[in-house]
Amino acid sequence: RDDDVARLSGTWLQRRAPQLTQERLAVNEALKALDWDRHRIESTAAEGWGTSEAMPPDARWETLAQWLRDHLRTGDDWRADERAVIFTEYKDTLDYLAWRMRRVGMTDPAVLTIFGGAESAQREAIKAHFSDPVHPARVLLGTDAVSEGINLQATCRYVVHADIPWNPMRLEQRNGRVDRHGQARDVVCWHFTSEDEADLRFLSHVVGKIDTARRDLGSVGTVIDTTVLERFTTLEHTPDRGEVDRRVAAIAAAAPDVQDMRGLDAGGLTENLRARQQLAVTEEALELHPAALANLLAQAVALEGGSLTERSDAPQIYDLREPPAWRALVTESLRLPQTRAMPKLVFDPMFFQERIAGRVIFRPRADVALVRLGHPIMRRAVAVLRRRLWDDPDGQMTRWTVAGQSLPGQIETVVILHIFIEATNALRETLHQDVVALPFEVRGNVLVPLDARLWEQVRLRPATPLPAAQLHDAATHLRDLWPAHETRLGAELDRFRQGQAEELRSMAAQRLTEELRETRTLFAERRRALERMRDPREQQRREREQVTIARQQAHLLQPALFPDVEAELAAEAQALHLRQRELDQVALLDHLTQLGALVDAEEERTITTILPQRYHLAEHAPTALPLTVTYWVRA
Structure with missing residues (x-):
């Protein structure tokens, strides 16, 4: 496959060589200005990092090295209380940074590397080392493969982006490795910027916009992603930082989270404390406090031939001896995956709270399992007790x-x-x-x-x-x-x-009465939505949107290796697209008429039949x- 890519790409470049002469010369001059001549590039490619001669100056590396000295080092020693994760999109960049670090004495085990091709066992080992407070690891170099599925909040609070991904969701995935529940300190995420490079300033601005719009990132992520793509792939229109702000502001104002927080969920510390008090009262009223949950499970497992025993040396911690019929469920939902050992059980989440640096942090423990009402074994316990209420053949339940x-x-x-x-x-x-x-x-x-x-x-x-x-x-x-x-x-x-x-x-x-009123309002809104879709202005707006999407898709397909064939296919596809759009408009009008009739029929059925029966008590x-x-x- 690599050979095919090289052959086809080389063929395309050879055919286009006369048209690219100026660009090639400009790239050569830029590399020479950075002290990357032909000999240095060829020797590095052939021999790999670490065996070639000294590299040219690299302002990014010098900045990163100084940052490491300022934040992770004290003289020649690593700080015991700080670690950093450095992300890059590319394996080559990871290898380069690892080589640079080795040249200044930053080596394994203080510097660990992980990438997409790493085996599962290796990933787990590196995760365990970096999450272990006493392990000497201080820097984790990783590609975006490490930005999913590895949580490092217990020991690390610094994230460094060696490059900025175009997809804003990926940036949040990177930050989320340390900026997540259980982090006891303020998280700081760093990236490179420059006042001398417009594209880098643009990407830096995008990063800042992602940070300020984090709550609504699901809504604005697509907008930011599309804007970045336009910036680097579109010749007709190049969005600037101001356009990023305008687009994000327009979509964020209507984001579902923003609308939701204007309702009952909004509030400050007073409302939060009041909600906590109401939760505590409800738990007591429903007897969902830890002692009641432990008693419920103890009664159920005793009926099934097991036992739940509170430890005499550790109150509120319990040992479970599972009933024979529960063995598969307990293995799947409770036992530790590696050793199959039975963890200790607790029913109070306060057991896992620790005060670190003035903050209350929830810190799970591998040898202790938190069991609440929604846990599989509690659902099994409730099912056992419910069944025994009406079917107790051996007479173990007493009323x-x-x-x-x-x-x-x-x-x-x-x-x-x-x-x-x-x-x-x-x-x-x-x-x-x-x-x-x-x-x-x-x-x-x-x-x-x-x-x-x-x-x-x-x-x-x-x-x-x-x-x-x-x-x-x-x-x-x-x-x-x-x-x-x-x-x-x-x-x-x-x-x-x-x-x-x-x-x-x-x-x-x-x-x-309330539901009938809400239902009539709902169906009235559906009719108004159908009428808006009939409006010629709305149809024109949708057409403009389709044209924009088509243009973006076209940019995604460039460049083509076979432009002549590609042009013919594109022309045919455009003609078919226009014809299909005409047919879609006719079909849409027919469909809207049918939908209007269906809405009327459904409203009649809901109001006259379904709701009256739903709120009428059975005999x-x-x-x-x-x-x-x-x-x-x-x-």
Whole structure:
């Protein structure tokens, strides 16, 4: 393949040689001015870096060498607290920089190199060395192959761009190796610029624009990429820095992130802290705190033949012995990939927080796994407990609990009825599903509903096992009271279901009204969009856009090795394109007419059929089923 490229390129250049004479001479003169004569170039190409004679002066290398001395060195020694990643697009540039570093004593293991052709094991080894705080590595030279999949934020905060890629997304990928969650220090990214070179000033300006528009880079990245491409491939129009600013400003103003941050998500520190407080309250209300999650997993694995044990020497850290039926799931989602060892489990993300340089940093540990409600083993645990609620053949699940509690005031006993409630609509979709607790104070055979404010205080207090003697006496007494309690709780269950039915119907009716209004607004906007597409001015705008895109695509195809054939094909393609565009306009008008009819029909169906059924409770809804009965006795 390389031979074919050389042969075809050489043939093309030979045919075009008379037309390129001035350009060739200009390139030769520029190289001579930089002290790159023919002999030096040929000897370097034949012998490789490190074996040829001394290289000509290189201002970029001298600048980079001085930067390394200023930021990574103290005299002749490397600083222990700093490292840098140096990126380049090209393997040849990487080899050149590595050679330059060796010439001034910057060698392995202080300087590591990685590129696209490196084997996976080598990449992993270099990643491990550079991420290890005690390893002597201080500089990582890499091509853009290292800009994906390797995270270095734990030990490095400097990024140097030896060259600037045309694609702005690639620049962000490079920076993202160190500028990411878990970085404890300010990240600084460096690139070359020059007031003497217009193209380099232009690229430097692009880099600055990428940095200021980082939040909207997904929106403006294409615009920047296209502008850079125009700058270096278009002869008719060469964008300048001002045009970059205008294009980016126009697209960034309408970026989805900007629009989104004008809504409920906007705010400063006060709003952030308030949101954190609301999250903490919600976690407590839903019992998603670490102790509850650990208890849920412990109960599920015990039912399946496993165990979860808290370490006596390290509170909040647990050892898991997986149930036999969970082995494949645990291997896939928990065990360490290299050794297959079982990590320790924690349920509190605060375990991984460290304060470094005055900042709170989340630092994961390879030997400890964070388990939250969305983890695969927690989803398995929830599924086990749900199934056991209705299908418990070996009778391991009990719906009765008697425990001790530090009850307030004169309250001696509390009984809690847990209810599973589910409401479906006429389309058999689930509208509402919840587990509700109804608490009562026990006064002999009489049950008195517990005050809501008192219940909010009591329910968060931990329940504890009763001593054996007290448990025996309490259970005997409660068995005697149960017939009267069962009757009262059954009546409360019916009353609760009726109240829920009325509340849910009211909520469904209110939601139906809101949804009908939103739906009519949505379909009205769709009709307006179709009308805009019919507008001749809109069609002309689309045509101009198509012409611009076609011109850009044409530039991407240059230069051609066979220009005569290429010209004929281009002319034919242009004629076909024009004809196809005429046909597309006719088809578009027909399609818009059909779309208008479809929009009308869909609106009618949604408003008259789908939404009324969606917000109409099914017959006998909601369903309210008793789950468990818990007695709390004063401990």
